[in-house]
Amino acid sequence: MAGCDMCGKERELVDAIVEGAVVQVCLDCSKHGSVVAINQPVVDKKIEFQKELESKPEYVDVIVEDFYKKIKGARERKSLNQEDLAQALAEKESVIHQLETGKLKPSFRLAKKLAVFLNIDLIESVESNKNIKKDVNLKSESVTIGDLLKK
Ligand SMILES: [Zn+2]
Known part of the structure; x- marks a missing residue:
């Protein structure tokens, strides 16, 4: 495994942009203020995916x-x-x-x-985008991305 471009430690690395350059840094360094991680944590990806899903026009x-x-x-x-x-x-x-x-x-x-x-x-x-959002909100909090995909 290659070392972190910032601290040199041989750990799990993530792609990030530091001062305009693409580098591979460890997770500790990726939390540094000037580091923009390219691979967002999974949670963020899910949120973005959900946003994309909601903004996609649906028709009735x-x-x-x-x-x-x-x-x-x-x-x-x-x-x-x-x-x-x-x-x-x-x-x-x-x-x-x-x-x-x-x-x-x-x-x-x-x-x-x-x-x-x-x-x-x-x-x-x-387009029924607003209606669909409303429907989802009215349902129980157990609605998952999986449930949305089934529609
Ligand atoms: Zn590091």
Whole structure:
């Protein structure tokens, strides 16, 4: 084993930067004020990894805000009335009416049916970074990085 570049002791060495130069120093010397250890302790790595994980955008599917406009517009482009659309989708006419007036937000199942039939996008992916952080915080303190990775 090579010796420490600073004190010369033959011990476990870590890569560090001292006054701009990359050196190998022992753990004692790596704690010296002017030494910047390149290999951070494992704990720090975990924290950085977790930060990276949290800042990575996550996406969730949601129904678009203007779904009612899109449904009505697409239906009219197809020259269908609400009854026609209801029959085509095997839904009640009242459901179509409520959808187009924005009183009823479609379920994902219905939104997909409408999207395919009318050839429109009713589902969009949005970033949910904040929500996910919140979820994690609400859970017990036993949440580990392993648990986060399973998601
Ligand atoms: Zn040393």
